[in-house]
C-alpha cells in the first residue's frame with residue numbers, strides 16, 4: 001500500500017475551485033479530478049524510450065511518470081503501529097509551528113496598523129499547513145527560498161520570532177540587520193535564502209542552490225544530501241522563470257521540490273481567469289518529473305506528500321512539483337481591503353482552517369487534550385509578545401549602514417564621514433563600499 005492510499009485522501013473536490021466555474025472553464029479537467037490523486041495518472045507515452053530509461057525517475061511502468069507515492073513503496077511511518085499519521089510529539093510540533101505562524105502574523109497586522117512597520121507586508125494566514133507540512137521535515141542545512149510572503153517560512157525553518165519581528169521593525173537585531181524588511185527575510189545560519197519581492201525571482205535562486213548541492217556531492221565528492229524547497233504562488237506559474245527552472249531541474253535531476261501555494265488568487269486576479277489549464281501540478285510530468293496535487297489545508301496530507309518529495313530529492317532521484325491548494329485568510333497585503341473575493345468563497349475556506357483541522361485530529365485521536373494544546377498557545381503568545389518588546393527596544397541601524405551591500409559606486413553620493421548627505425560626480429571605486 002502506498003503512503004497516499006494510506007492517507008485515504010478524499011476524492012478531490014478541488015476544494016475551493018468553485019466547481020461550476022471550473023467546469024465551465026475547463027470541462028476536460030473534471031474528468032481527471034474524479035481521481036483521488038491527480039499526480040498518479042499522467043501518462044507520458046514513450047517518454048522513457050525517447051529520453052533513455054536511466055535519466056528518468058524509477059517508475060512502476062516504463063511509459064509512466066507516476067506519482068511519488070508509487071515511487072516509494074517501503075515507506076515506514078513511526079506511528080504505523082497506531083495506524084495514525086503522526087505521533088503525539090509530531091502532532092504537537094506541527095501544532096506549535098502552525099500556531100506560531102498564525103499568532104505571529106496576527107501580531108504583524110496589529111503592529112503594521114500601529115505604524116511600527118513600513119512598506120508592504122503580506123501575511124500568510126490560512127496557508128500554514130504548507131509551510132509547516134514541508135519545512136518541519138527539513139534539516140538545518142537544507143534550504144528554503146520564499147516569496148514576499150515569507151515570515152512564516154522563516155519561522156518554520158527556525159529563524160527566531162525575535163529576529164523576524166525586528167527585521168519587520170527595521171531594527172539592527174533583525175535577521176538582515178533591518179535592511180531587508182518584510183519581503184526579504186534571509187538567514188545564512190538557517191539556510192533561508194531569501195524572500196523575493198519580484199514573483200518568480202526566487203525560483204532560479206532555489207534551482208542554483210539545488211545545483212550547488214548536487215555539485216558538492218557529485219563533483220567535489222563532499223557528503224551532501226541537502227534539499228532545497230522553492231515556495232511560490234499560483235500567479236507565478238505563468239512566469240517564464242518557472243518553466244526554465246523546471247526544465248533545468250528535471251534535466252539535471254536536482255534535489256529540489258517546487259512547492260506551489262495555490263491560494264487561487266494573484267492579488268485580485270483569479271487563477272481560473274488567468275491560466276489556460278488551472279491544474280498546475282500537470283506541468284511537472286510535462287517536464288519529466290512527478291506532479292502532485294494535494295489539499296493544502298490539511299497539514300497531514302501535505303506532510304505525507306512532502307516526505308516523499310523531499311525523500312526523493314535527497315536520494316538523488318530528482319525534483320518534484322507539488323501543487324498545494326490553499327487559501328489566504330487576509331487580503332493580498334495589509335494595504336489590500338480585500339473587497340474582491342466572494343464572501344462565500346472566504347467562508348468556505350474559513351471553515352477549513354488548517355489549524356482547527358489539526359486540532360480536531362489531535363484531540364479525536366487522543367494524541368493530546370484541549371488543555372495541553374492551550375499550554376502551547378499560551379507559550380506562543382508569550383514568544384510573540386516578547387518578540388514585539390524585543391523589536392521595539394532594539395536600536396535602529398546607523399545611517400552608515402545605508403550604503404552597505406550597495407554595488408553601485410558609493411563614493412560619489414550618500415552619507416559622508418561627517419554624517420551629512422553628499423552628492424559628487426560618481427566614479428567607480430575598487431573593493432568594498434565604505435563611507
Ligand SMILES: Cc1ncc(C[n+]2csc(CCOP(=O)(O)OP(=O)(O)O)c2C)c(N)n1
Nearest residue numbers: 149197198199233234235236263265266267
Ligand atoms: C515580476 C513581477 N511582476 C509583477 C509583480 C506584482 N505582483 C506582486 S504580487 C503578484 C501576484 C502573485 O500572486 P501569486 O504568485 O499567486 O502569490 P500570492 O500573493 O497569491 O501568494 C504580482 C503580480 C511582481 N511582484 N513581480
Ligand SMILES: [Mg+2]
Nearest residue numbers: 233234265266
Ligand atoms: Mg496566489
